[in-house]
Amino acid sequence: xxxxxxxxxxxxxxxxxxxxxxxxxxxxxxxxxxxxxxxxxxxxxxxxxxxxxxxxxxxxxxxxxxxxxxxxxxxxxxxxxxxxxxxxxxxxxxxxxxxxxxxxxxxxxxxxxxxxxxxxxxxxxxxxxxxxxxxxxxxxxxxxxxxxxxxxxxxxxxxxxxxxxxxxxxxxxxxxxxxxxxxxxxxxxxxxxxxxxxxxxxxxxxxxxxxxxxxxxxxxxxxxxxxxxxxxxxxxxxxxxxxxxxxxxxxxxxxxxxxxxxxxxxxxxxxxxxxxxxxxxxxxxxxxxxxxxxxxxxxxxxxxxxxxxxxxxxxxxxxxxxxxxxxxxxxxxxxxxxxxxxxxxxxxxxxxxxxxxxxxxxxxxxxxxxxxxxxxxxxxxxxxxxxxxxxxxxxxxxxxxxxxxxxxxxxxxxxxxxxxxxxxxxxxxxxxxxxxxxxxxxxxxxxxxxxxxxxxxxxxxxxxxxxxxxxxxxxxxxxxxxxxxxxxxxx
Ligand code: ADP
Numbered sequence: 001x002x003x004x005x006x007x008x009x010x011x012x013x014x015x016x017x018x019x020x021x022x023x024x025x026x027x028x029x030x031x032x033x034x035x036x037x038x039x040x041x042x043x044x045x046x047x048x049x050x051x052x053x054x055x056x057x058x059x060x061x062x063x064x065x066x067x068x069x070x071x072x073x074x075x076x077x078x079x080x081x082x083x084x085x086x087x088x089x090x091x092x093x094x095x096x097x098x099x100x101x102x103x104x105x106x107x108x109x110x111x112x113x114x115x116x117x118x119x120x121x122x123x124x125x126x127x128x129x130x131x132x133x134x135x136x137x138x139x140x141x142x143x144x145x146x147x148x149x150x151x152x153x154x155x156x157x158x159x160x161x162x163x164x165x166x167x168x169x170x171x172x173x174x175x176x177x178x179x180x181x182x183x184x185x186x187x188x189x190x191x192x193x194x195x196x197x198x199x200x201x202x203x204x205x206x207x208x209x210x211x212x213x214x215x216x217x218x219x220x221x222x223x224x225x226x227x228x229x230x231x232x233x234x235x236x237x238x239x240x241x242x243x244x245x246x247x248x249x250x251x252x253x254x255x256x257x258x259x260x261x262x263x264x265x266x267x268x269x270x271x272x273x274x275x276x277x278x279x280x281x282x283x284x285x286x287x288x289x290x291x292x293x294x295x296x297x298x299x300x301x302x303x304x305x306x307x308x309x310x311x312x313x314x315x316x317x318x319x320x321x322x323x324x325x326x327x328x329x330x331x332x333x334x335x336x337x338x339x340x341x342x343x344x345x346x347x348x349x350x351x352x353x354x355x356x357x358x359x360x361x362x363x364x365x366x367x368x369x370x371x372x373x374x375x376x377x378x379x380x381x382x383x384x385x386x387x388x389x390x391x392x393x394x395x396x397x398x399x400x401x402x403x404x405x406x407x408x409x410x411x412x413x414x415x416x417x418x419x420x421x422x423x424x425x426x427x428x429x430x431x432x433x434x435x436x437x438x439x440x441x442x443x444x445x446x447x448x449x450x451x452x453x454x455x456x457x458x459x460x461x462x463x464x465x466x467x468x469x470x471x472x473x474x475x476x477x478x479x480x481x482x483x484x485x486x487x488x489x490x491x
Pocket of ligand 1 (some may be wrong): 139243
């Protein structure tokens with residue numbers, strides 16, 4: 001296929017190679033792959049397809065740069081991160097355009113993602129200078145206990161396609177702040193925003209070899225040797241639970257530290273004392289942000305029987321007012337899904353629920369829509385055995401299930417292998433506290449449908465993952481504790 005002429009400025013100046021040791025290169029075998037615009041199927045760009053040999057070169061570069069990068073002052077690392085924050089905001093429009101084109105989300109959402117990504121660099125610029133150890137006098141008086149924090153070493157960072165800029169920022173920011181070097185593997189569907197970010201980091205003064213970027217269609221082939229090398233000391237992965245489990249096994253071979261942000265199956269619980277205006281807006285955010293293509297997206301709405309009809313009516317009115325189309329067009333609030341398999345999966349899940357007795361309150365049929373678009377959809381009377389209650393939907397489909405009893409809804413909400421986030425809509429303070437304690441999740445949205453915040457610890461329990469990103473904990477994932485036993489002075 002040919003490229004779509006004419007290229008907008010951001011694409012014409014974007015690197016299309018691999019970044020290894022400060023140089024943009026072709027893949028060793030010269031291979032390239034196409035990046036497809038999900039809104040129209042056109043080729044946006046052709047990118048170097050990294051091989052395992054390229055990965056070895058990236059690993060060598062990261063290993064060679066580790067000692068000198070770890071030896072820089074935290075002020076100098078913070079200065080680079082702060083510059084990146086500023087440039088991301090200066091270039092917000094073109095980066096938002098890039099995200100919309102390669103990933104599909106509407107421009108307004110993409111602008112929000114650029115802001116979110118920039119905020120990670122600001123936050124970790126501020127965290128870099130607050131890396132602290134501890135001091136204590138040994139209780140038996142035999143000396144002092146000193147602990148210092150040290151970077152874990154070269155890190156492997158792997159990101160998904162749904163927030164192509166922000167997921168990279170959430171990992172690169174703390175890794176650099178901590179003094180770690182990086183081998184970064186973006187998702188093959190959306191490598192362009194990562195390439196733009198890497199270019200910005202270079203221009204901000206990042207030394208050669210500190211960040212190495214490997215776009216590739218051969219993830220499995222390339223990643224396993226890195227994890228088994230003994231050189232990578234930390235893996236930070238965001239993606240599916242299925243792939244996360246494979247990587248955990250591989251990481252075990254060299255006892256690599258891991259942070260894993262995996263899948264979710266978020267319950268959204270609306271009690272009959274909830275403020276319905278707030279609950280509906282929160283549900284719109286929790287379901288429709290990123291077209292439902294987020295691990296934090298609600299996958300199951302449990303609505304108290306007494307208000308279910310009213311809630312569904314208002315929720316449907318809001319979703320019916322969300323036009324689907326090319327995310328770059330004015331007024332579009334729902335962009336295309338990422339690719340054909342994603343669309344097929346959403347269609348299969350909806351058909352399965354309907355076949356088992358669910359009723360369509362809104363949408364439910366993509367036949368009139370072009371490409372990978374799927375309309376905002378609400379299903380009611382969803383039976384417990386419908387596959388979409390136990391499968392991550394990753395699309396704009398909201399299954400509504402009614403409940404009466406609080407204990408019963410807790411049991412149902414927790415009956416999943418995942419535990420990323422749960423949303424609770426209530427005005428009763430006692431109930432809010434009981435529910436926040438009872439849900440087996442890493443994050444709770446209380447009368448809000450959005451939990452993501454750079455200053456908050458993002459992460460899950462159970463099969464939703466290990467570790468936290470963002471907040472004060474985010475940088476800890478990239479630091480070791482070293483204990484130094486200091487002998488008491490000679491008497
Ligand atoms: P999704 O289904 O959202 O694409 P994946 O878990 O498949 O989620 O992908 C998340 C990231 O993991 C992507 O960067 C992808 O290329 C990468 N990935 C997929 N399979 C493997 C694998 N076997 N080894 C290493 N990385 C992988």
